[in-house]
Amino acid sequence: MNQQEIIDKYFQEHRAKLIDIASFLDRVDRCAENEEDFRVHAMKKCIQELLVEQSNRAERILLLLSDKSSTPVDQASTKGASGAVPLN
Amino acid sequence: MPYIDPHIHMVSRTTDDYERMAQAGCIAITEPAFWAGYDRSSAQGFYDYFRQLTEYEPKRAAQYGIKHHCWLCINPKEAEDPGFAREVISIIPEFIECDTVLGIGEIGLNKNSKNELVILEEQLALAETLGQLVLVHTPHLEDKLKGTRLILEAIANTSIQPERVLIDHVEEHTVREVLDKGYWAGMTLYPDSKCTPQRAADIIELYGTERLWINSAGDWGPSDPLSVPKCRLELAARGHSAELIDTISLHNPKTFLSQSGKFCTE
Numbered sequence: 001m002n003q004q005e006i007i008d009k010y011f012q013e014h015r016a017k018l019i020d021i022a023s024f025l026d027r028v029d030r031c032a033e034n035e036e037d038f039r040v041h042a043m044k045k046c047i048q049e050l051l052v053e054q055s056n057r058a059e060r061i062l063l064l065l066s067d068k069s070s071t072p073v074d075q076a077s078t079k080g081a082s083g084a085v086p087l088n
Numbered sequence: 089m090p091y092i093d094p095h096i097h098m099v100s101r102t103t104d105d106y107e108r109m110a111q112a113g114c115i116a117i118t119e120p121a122f123w124a125g126y127d128r129s130s131a132q133g134f135y136d137y138f139r140q141l142t143e144y145e146p147k148r149a150a151q152y153g154i155k156h157h158c159w160l161c162i163n164p165k166e167a168e169d170p171g172f173a174r175e176v177i178s179i180i181p182e183f184i185e186c187d188t189v190l191g192i193g194e195i196g197l198n199k200n201s202k203n204e205l206v207i208l209e210e211q212l213a214l215a216e217t218l219g220q221l222v223l224v225h226t227p228h229l230e231d232k233l234k235g236t237r238l239i240l241e242a243i244a245n246t247s248i249q250p251e252r253v254l255i256d257h258v259e260e261h262t263v264r265e266v267l268d269k270g271y272w273a274g275m276t277l278y279p280d281s282k283c284t285p286q287r288a289a290d291i292i293e294l295y296g297t298e299r300l301w302i303n304s305a306g307d308w309g310p311s312d313p314l315s316v317p318k319c320r321l322e323l324a325a326r327g328h329s330a331e332l333i334d335t336i337s338l339h340n341p342k343t344f345l346s347q348s349g350k351f352c353t354e
Contacts, residue, residue, distance in 0.1 A: 001326050009325070010286075058287065062261035066233035067200075076168050076199035079123075081229035 021047075042084035089334070090115045092341040092353070093316050095194070095223070095256060095274060095303035097122055098145055098156070099137075105306070105313045110152035112317040116353045118157040118345060119145060120194035120223050123165040125308055131175035134162065138179065142186045155353055157345070159193030159223050160184065167198075167207035177207075177214060184218055190348040191215065193223025194256060197235040200227060205238060212246050221348050222253045226262065228281065236262045240269060252347055256303070257282055263291055267299060272344050276305040277315035285319035289326060297335045301344070 001009070021043075028040055046061045054060075065084045090113050098106070098119055109117075119141060121134075128134060141158040149156035160183055162176040183189055192215040197204045215222045222243075227235035236255065243253055250270035258266050258273045259282060266273045275291060276282040283291070288302055306313035316337055323333045345351035 056260070058290070059260040062259055063233065065230055066261065067230050069234060070237065072200050072202045072205050072238065074202060076201040076204060079165050079198060081199075081227070081231055083229045085230050 038086040039082060039084040042087050045087050089113050089320070089330075090353075091316055091320060091337040092345075093117045093304050093306075093313070094254075094301055094341040094345065095120060095276065095305045096313060097305070097307040098149065099140055100308035101306055101313055103148060103151075106149055106152045106154060109313055110154055112314055114154055114316075116155040116157070116341075116351075117149065118159065118190060118223075118341075118351075120159040120225070121161050121163060122194060122225075122307065123163045127166055131172070131179060134176045135179055138183045142183055142188060146188050157188045157190050157351060159191050160189060161192050161195045161211055162207065163194065164196050164198040164204045164208065164225060164227075167204045168201060170203050170206055173203075173207045174210070177210060180214065181218065184220065187350060190345060190350055191221030191223060192218075193221075193254075194225035195222065196225035196239055196256075197227050198225075198231070200231055200235045200238060205242065208239065209242050209245075212242060212248065216246050216248055221345075222248060224253060224255045226255060226257045228257075232257070232259065233261055236265065240265065240271075243271075244269075251299075254301075254344060257305070258291075259283060260287070260291065263295060263300075267295060270299075272299045272301070272340075275300065275302050277302060277312070277319055278305065279310050279312060285315060285322040288319050289322045289328075292323070292328075292332075292336060293326075297332060297340065299340070299344075300336060301340045302336055 042065060046064055049060055049064055050057055067085050093114055096117050096119060138160055146156040160180050162173045167173045192211055195208055195211045197208060224239055226232050254272040254274055255266045256274035257276045263273055275288045277285050277288055302316055302319050304313050304315040320333050320337055
């Protein structure tokens with residue numbers, strides 16, 4: 001597929017996903033609390049990362065959302081995952 | 089067109105799903121042992137589960153012309169209690185000689201804890217002793233990168249050959265490391281987490297098809313037992329050849345799984 005075909009095939013779908021993100025952030029804002037949730041903060045960092053004109057965006061976003069430590073934790077305190085780690 | 093779904097949890101799916109998969113071209117599946125959504129209260133619960141995987145599911149699948157195989161283990165979500173996990177591991181040798189058992193899986197890590205790692209190492213040792221293939225679960229979301237690296241380190245400390253190990257649930261940030269070290273890699277097609285069919289197609293375009301497969305990992309959560317044929321359609325829509333599509337969804341699973349000496353599609 002050439003670039004035009006890719007945009008023609010996928011633009012509408014990803015336009016909708018973009019609006020979903022905007023709508024989600026608006027929803028969070030409407031219930032604003034003092035401190036921003038670390039997941040929302042991470043999502044905003046990811047949005048900034050998307051604008052860096054460099055390939056491997058998906059990989060870079062996944063790395064931003066990953067635990068970079070390297071040693072096992074003492075105990076599994078939960079079974080679930082939150083999807084992000086606290087970022088500065 | 090025929091395809092194989094090499095990772096799906098049919099104990100959590102209805103018989104209608106078998107029918108729809110057969111209609112879509114599924115000829116064989118493999119079902120790793122996994123977490124039921126709750127912790128079993130005894131090792132006997134796993135004994136019954138292993139019987140379900142080895143006795144009941146192959147018959148249910150056969151009604152739709154689908155060959156059913158499985159993998160046995162204690163999953164990482166129930167590995168936090170080593171004593172309990174060892175009781176379950178002690179049951180596995182009784183089932184390993186069954187005609188449809190392909191190896192140990194899906195072992196791995198969930199929250200990357202010390203106990204999970206100990207039980208992973210003990211199950212790798214079991215696979216080593218019994219000469220079994222290994223199917224590995226990598227953790228979810230933020231835990232995947234770290235967990236994948238810990239798992240690769242643990243396997244590297246054994247004598248198990250990388251080509252006899254499938255590292256599953258890879259994504260853009262883990263696939264390169266897994267393939268570079270000589271392991272097989274599985275991409276799981278999920279609606280919300282892991283890979284979508286589109287992202288899997290992107291990864292195939294970036295990394296090729298060598299030692300790579302796709303699976304639905306369909307289970308009791310948000311998942312789609314028809315995601316493999318949907319990914320085949322995605323690849324076809326992008327103009328990829330029938331040969332590439334068959335390689336990723338039929339020939340590659342067959343090549344890896346056939347190392348067990350038990351896998352068959354007829």
